[in-house]
Amino acid sequence: MIQQIKSWLEDATVDIFIGYRDVDGHAVPHGYTADRLEELGNWTVGTHRYPLETFALHLARIHPEATIGLLGRDCNQRALNVLSVWNQLHADRIRVLSLSCCPSALKTRADCSYLVPRKSGSFKHQVGVDAEMEAAELEALPSGERWARWAYEFQKCIKCYGCRDICPVCFCAECSLESDELVGTGKLPPEVPIFHLVRATHMAGRCVDCGLCEEACPADIPLRLLYRKVNAIVEDLFGYQTGSDTAQPPLSVLGDRVELEPLPMEKTG
Amino acid sequence: MTETQGVNAMECKLVPSICSYCGTGCGVLFEVIDGKLQGTMPMKSHPVNEGKLCIKGWHLHEHINSFMRLKSPLIKNNGRFEKATWDEAIQTTAQRLSSVVERHGPDSVGVLVSAKITNEENYLAQKFARACIGTNNVDHCARL
Numbered sequence: 001m002i003q004q005i006k007s008w009l010e011d012a013t014v015d016i017f018i019g020y021r022d023v024d025g026h027a028v029p030h031g032y033t034a035d036r037l038e039e040l041g042n043w044t045v046g047t048h049r050y051p052l053e054t055f056a057l058h059l060a061r062i063h064p065e066a067t068i069g070l071l072g073r074d075c076n077q078r079a080l081n082v083l084s085v086w087n088q089l090h091a092d093r094i095r096v097l098s099l100s101c102c103p104s105a106l107k108t109r110a111d112c113s114y115l116v117p118r119k120s121g122s123f124k125h126q127v128g129v130d131a132e133m134e135a136a137e138l139e140a141l142p143s144g145e146r147w148a149r150w151a152y153e154f155q156k157c158i159k160c161y162g163c164r165d166i167c168p169v170c171f172c173a174e175c176s177l178e179s180d181e182l183v184g185t186g187k188l189p190p191e192v193p194i195f196h197l198v199r200a201t202h203m204a205g206r207c208v209d210c211g212l213c214e215e216a217c218p219a220d221i222p223l224r225l226l227y228r229k230v231n232a233i234v235e236d237l238f239g240y241q242t243g244s245d246t247a248q249p250p251l252s253v254l255g256d257r258v259e260l261e262p263l264p265m266e267k268t269g
Numbered sequence: 270m271t272e273t274q275g276v277n278a279m280e281c282k283l284v285p286s287i288c289s290y291c292g293t294g295c296g297v298l299f300e301v302i303d304g305k306l307q308g309t310m311p312m313k314s315h316p317v318n319e320g321k322l323c324i325k326g327w328h329l330h331e332h333i334n335s336f337m338r339l340k341s342p343l344i345k346n347n348g349r350f351e352k353a354t355w356d357e358a359i360q361t362t363a364q365r366l367s368s369v370v371e372r373h374g375p376d377s378v379g380v381l382v383s384a385k386i387t388n389e390e391n392y393l394a395q396k397f398a399r400a401c402i403g404t405n406n407v408d409h410c411a412r413l
């Protein structure tokens with residue numbers, strides 16, 4: 001793998017390659033370049049995952065002409081597809097080197113922070129929503145109980161905005177979650193359930209189920225499960241699998257694909 | 270190679286650090302692109318926060334590039350703040366502090382330390398209060 005990156009940098013296939021370097025045993029994201037090839041001596045891969053495509057996006061905004069290589073787990077690649085669909089990154093300016101992440105008995109190793117299932121405590125089992133649950137399991141419960149369980153989860157939110165800030169597909173310059181009209185800022189807990197549902201609707205056709213939001217949530221809210229359900233609805237309605245390829249999503253009706261006739265505004269006294 | 274020079278000068282790295290906003294000391298990674306701080310990420314492998322941050326930690330990078338940031342000391346002269354060098358600022362502070370101690374006694378001074386500084390700095394601050402000024406008036410921001 002290091003040889004491959006080295007040759008990509010040497011023959012200028014990529015101008016920079018974003019992977020990880022070892023800092024005292026921690027895998028820290030790092031951009032390798034041709035003029036500092038010796039840094040590849042510190043190359044490492046650990047189970048911890050970061051949104052490398054977000055760093056690529058920030059780089060591309062500053063250097064639109066650069067070709068960026070990056071280490072791609074499955075989730076990184078799905079996120080890159082979504083970023084390309086939403087015109088945030090040009091697919092032809094990105095080269096991905098795949099990393100073995102999903103586990104299998106046929107492989108000697110896999111690197112992902114999701115390989116060890118997380119266990120919830122008994123209280124959460126009684127009153128909350130366990131992140132390991134499937135949407136169908138939850139839907140089998142009476143709706144009152146389901147609401148109570150989600151409300152328990154949502155009211156724990158400390159509004160750190162970590163779920164949004166770590167999300168590779170939350171790239172908006174202005175975020176609805178900071179809009180006073182929509183979610184009422186400056187209060188804790190945030191309005192239940194609107195704060196979380198606003199974000200959930202935005203993740204329709206966008207969330208790639210990488211789980212970084214859930215990992216970053218200090219309140220242990222099963223966000224991934226929520227967005228998975230939203231995307232299941234998108235798939236049922238439109239037959240669209242988010243992140244699967246670079247085809248247009250069903251929800252991008254804005255821009256040059258608008259077919260609706262704009263109606264004249266009605267005067268309301 | 271000259272035409273790719275600009276691209277080659279590209280830099281993107283994450284620099285490990287510790288959040289300075291409270292005594293928890295969460296591990297963070299600063300996202301640096303072309304020498305400029307662009308963002309903050311929680312350090313996933315850090316034993317204290319295990320990849321999580323509060324809202325203060327997530328926004329650590331913002332004040333660094335803020336145009337409101339104070340980059341040199343200011344001394345108030347005749348009711349107006351004026352830019353000063355560090356030497357001038359330290360001199361002025363030392364003189365005024367000694368004159369207060371002389372006039373009103375060491376117990377008229379209190380020293381407030383902080384969870385945001387290191388153990389060693391806290392130690393030095395209390396040493397300064399007790400040995401240099403001569404007061405036991407030392408307290409901590411967490412008790413305010």
Ligand code: SF4
Pocket residue numbers: 164169170171172174175176177198199202203
């Ligand atoms: S939560 Fe919604 S508005 Fe905010 S960054 Fe994400 S997609 Fe954009």
Ligand code: SF4
Pocket residue numbers: 163166167168169170203206207208209210211212213214223224227
């Ligand atoms: S799982 Fe979370 S972090 Fe990942 S794409 Fe979906 S919303 Fe964003």
Ligand code: SF4
Pocket residue numbers: 156157158159160161162163164213216217218219220221223
């Ligand atoms: S990461 Fe969790 S606690 Fe933070 S804003 Fe998102 S849901 Fe709330």
Ligand code: SF4
Pocket residue numbers: 288289290291292293294295318322323324325326327
């Ligand atoms: S991120 Fe928040 S909890 Fe962690 S050290 Fe900073 S201020 Fe304290």
